[in-house]
Amino acid sequence: MSKSYCLFSALRNTLRFSVLLASLLVLSACSSDHPDDKPGGVNNPLPEVSISGVGNVEFEPGSTEIFYSIPITFSRAAPADGEVRFRYIAGSALAGRDFEAGSTTIQFSKGERQASIQIRLLNASDRFADRQFSVELSGASNATLGNSVSHTVILQARNQSGGSGGDVTPASLNLPDSLQFMAPPSGVQQYSVVLPLSRSLSGPGSVEIRTVSGSAIEGEHFSAVTGTNCTNGRCSVPAGASELSFFVPLNGAANSASRSFRLQFLGAEGFELPSNREIAVEIQYGTETSPASPELIAPSNISVRMPSATRGSVNYPFVVPLSATLLEAAELEWRTVEGSALAGLHFTAVDATGTNADTLHAGTREWSFELEILHDPALSSNAQFELQLVSASGLELPVDRRIIVEVVNTNPAGTPVPTVNVPAEKVYHEPASGSQDYVMRLALSEVMSSEGAVGVSFIDGTARAGVDFDGFSGDVVIPSGATELAIPLTLYQNSTSLENAEFRVELYSPNGVILPANREFTVRIIDSGEVAPLPMLSLAPGLLRVPTPRGDDPETVTLYFELSEPMPSDGAVTIRSRNGSAAAGIDFTEVALLDYVVGESFTELTVSVELLPTLASEAREFELVFSRGQGLQLPESRSVTVQIDPRDTPAIPTIGVPGGDGEVEFVAPEAGSEARVIVLPFDGLAPLRGEIEVYAQNRTAQEGVDFALDDDIFEFAIGSDGVSITLNLLQSITTEKTFEIVLVSAVNAKLPEDFEDRIIFVRIIPFS
DSSP: OOHHHHHHHHHHHHHHHHHHHHHHHHHHHHHHTOGGGSTTBTTBOOOEEEEOOEEEEOOOTTOOEEEEEEEEEESSOOSSOEEEEEEEEESSSOBTTTEEOOOOEEEEOTTOOEEEEEEEEEOOTTOOSOEEEEEEEEEEESSEEEEEEEEEEEEOOBOTTSSBSSOSSOOBBOOOSEEEEEOOSSSEEEEEEEEEBSSOOSSOEEEEEEEEESSSOBTTTBOOOBOTTEETTEEEEOTTOOEEEEEEEEEOOSSOOOEEEEEEEEEEESSBOOSOOEEEEEEEOOSOSSOOOOBBOOOSEEEEEOOOTTTOEEEEEEEEEBSSOOSSOEEEEEEEEOSSSOBTTTBOOOEEOGGGOEEEOBTOOEEEEEEEEEOOTTOOSOEEEEEEEEEEESSBOOSSOEEEEEEEOOOOSSSOOOBBOOOSEEEEEOOSSSEEEEEEEEEBSSOOSSOEEEEEEEEOSSSOBTTTEEEOOEEEEEOTTOSEEEEEEEEEOOTTOOSOEEEEEEEEEEESSBOOSOOEEEEEEEOTTSOOOOOBBOOOOSEEEEEOOSSSSOEEEEEEEEBSSOOSSOEEEEEEEEESSSOBTTTBOOOEEEEEEEOTTOOEEEEEEEEOOOOOOSOEEEEEEEEEEESSBOOSBOEEEEEEESSSSOOOOBBOOGGGTTEEEEEOOSSSOEEEEEEEEBSSOOSSOEEEEEEEEESSSOBTTTEEESOSEEEEOTTOSEEEEEEEEOSOOSSOEEEEEEEEEEESSBOOSSGGGGEEEEEEEOOO
């Protein structure tokens, strides 16, 4: 064999070995990087990451912060390094005030089975109710999200010692001394009982309710209390609720003497009971075995404001009265019908027919419902839809079974233009003799930013102008800052007629306001021989703007609501706040006025609201809901929206002194008396109506001899840049005299800080 062949053979064998070795190396490399073995592959799946549950956090007294940990669980060990992403979802707890919103990414390493989210919680000094927020997983790398991706953190309310663990003032149940029911004519009926709490509950509560027989015997005339929330006589109240409800079953009978029994309340949890823990219940019996069904007194139209963009939607409460108390449960079928307002765009459709019909329980005198109104950014004018009353059992429906719902456009297009809320009817009492002046008040959706007017026409019906009534036909001016259209009316005693009478009022030519599609209403005059109707409370305007406190301290504002006429005797109404984008304990102090007294001869109702300082830069809203009117009437729409506006609403102004030095000089009249005015300037425009109280302090001038204040209370309107004190100089004088006017208090305005600045020095000099 030649040397060249041997060399060739050796080279060939070496090449074959190299190729074989390279092939083995390639196969080896392919085996280690096989897709099924990579993280996320069939042989190496990614873990599912999850968080869940609710954490209740209680701060120790004196502590300012806590570091809170939320565990992230892995379904298996991590096959590679990765990360979990999450986000904070603010609720009543806000970032920067109640917690620190730090990094939103958590890193994990290969082989780990758990990670954790660390959050710095802050012990806010104004947390007098529980606050909560959530953490939600939003994505992951080298991991997938499991079924549970949310964790809620509840910061318990602070107590008076500065820690947490409950509200400063516990809620209490309000028990009336007595209840009265008219028994059904036959059978058994469930009578609804609703008892208010002094404020909404921060946690669940319950109470045992026992029945104690008297002249009414349990099992014969009544049964133990029932309800979906009651078990074996113990009735529960969920967290956030502001009332306790249950049913008392009564057995039917007729032509029987009245009977009574007692309800006892024991062992309350989550709220307190009053010292008197019993209610006396009287059962009265009618004389008819088949009494007539009461009639639903439905309005022809109602008006609601479209919610702001920040709210998105608002549930508005409405109440329609019945002509008499229900003695048996009734059912009402109703639904919404689109018009220019569209379901899903302007309102949420309701179909309460068939099995969804509303049940009105025995003992009630009204039908209550809610409508959810939606924000439409494209709406440029008012829109309408109908509420259609389909059928009823146990109730008589009116001839016209439609209620027109007007949705008032609130989209910003310059300055908001108020819409006049035109009712279907106004009712007044004929004077017993001579004449009596009234003011017909029609609520506005907004406060008037400038002066406007509406044309008004009075049209005879069975009541005739000059005989039964007089009214001004023409333009009625609506001043800047007004919250209602006020139409004067004079009624006469007509001895030639003993019947009720009525006439119509038509509105036309609006200037600076918007009139709804329905532009007329009926005025009904009740004969003087009949019982006078109760005063009507005007919940106007539909939106009240109040300023955000500019300092670190809470600020109290007072809201005014007019009555159609003076209260003939003491009455009452319950007023509660309902959270919206503004929350009680964060933006304002919860309003819970139970049976709030409206005194005899009162012509208006005032409600004080404490606003809390916050860091919010956007407008926030909540509702005041009115119910349980006693001695007065409430409109069908029972709520008013309060908007806390940090940008467009001026701050509560401080009262200045005249002339900068607090001294005023007047020249005495040459003879007789003359009127004078002292103007106290504000350091800004008034965002709300208000008043100041003053008193005069004699020096050398004597009150009642040399001068006389017109009153000790002086009011100012929305948008005012000052308040005027009016007085009279009563006589001519020969030597200089002086007196002082002292500022005592102010509503929706601030007094000067220094007491010396609250004294106005008035000098009267002789006429020359």
